[in-house]
Amino acid sequence: MNDRLRDMLKRAGARFEVITHPEVYTAQERAQASRITGRRLAKVVVVRDGDWFGLAVVQAAASLDVEQLRTLTGRPHLALAREKDFAPLFPDCEPGAMPPFGQLYGMSAFLDTSLAVEPEVVFEAGTHREEIRMPMGDYLRVEGPAIASVAALPAA
Numbered sequence: 001m002n003d004r005l006r007d008m009l010k011r012a013g014a015r016f017e018v019i020t021h022p023e024v025y026t027a028q029e030r031a032q033a034s035r036i037t038g039r040r041l042a043k044v045v046v047v048r049d050g051d052w053f054g055l056a057v058v059q060a061a062a063s064l065d066v067e068q069l070r071t072l073t074g075r076p077h078l079a080l081a082r083e084k085d086f087a088p089l090f091p092d093c094e095p096g097a098m099p100p101f102g103q104l105y106g107m108s109a110f111l112d113t114s115l116a117v118e119p120e121v122v123f124e125a126g127t128h129r130e131e132i133r134m135p136m137g138d139y140l141r142v143e144g145p146a147i148a149s150v151a152a153l154p155a156a
Contacts, residue, residue: 002092002126005099009134012142016134023128025096027060034122034131041131042115042123044098046086049075053086057100057123058112062151069110069150093126101143109145116140116147 001018009016021033031041041060046053047069054073056064070078083095089105090098100123102109115121121139125132140147 001130001132002099004092004104005101005126005132008101008104009132009142012138014134014138014142016132016138018125019122019131019133021129021131025128030124030131031060034133036122036131036133040115040118040120040122042100042121044100044123046081046089046098047078048081048085049073049078053081053089054078054108054110055098055100055102056110056112056150057115057145058151059115059153062112062114062153065150065152068148072110072146072148072150073108090126094128097124097126097128099123099126099132100139100145102145103143109143110150111140111143111145111147112151113147113149114151114153 019034024033042057043060045056045064087095121136122131122133
């Protein structure tokens with residue numbers, strides 16, 4: 001867990017648990033290693049529109065509805081960001097292991113409604129070897145993301 005994230009959560013009085021596991025990269029591997037349901041596992045997707053970057057936080061099995069996020073943000077040129085473009089914005093995170101706290105990195109965060117209704121959320125802690133489990137209420141209080149339908153869930 002990176003120091004910036006730990007300090008912010010402690011200052012905010014957020015309840016959280018660090019889950020340590022072997023190094024994994026895919027959402028399925030993360031869910032297995034953490035022994036949690038995929039409905040509570042968050043995936044952070046970085047989007048951009050020119051020099052503007054934002055974070056979309058969706059269920060790990062979902063895909064981002066870019067068109068819906070374009071409409072929500074009023075940014076018609078919004079697109080998925082490439083890792084080479086956004087990795088420098090997260091200097092204290094391993095590539096692709098960003099936590100869903102845009103405020104730590106000067107970005108807006110957008111949380112999908114399907115994840116927002118879960119009692120807790122599990123997300124990467126800046127490494128591919130640690131997850132953070134926290135009550136959804138604490139995440140919402142600390143980050144204050146915009147909550148909207150921005151993901152397409154797989155068919156059941």
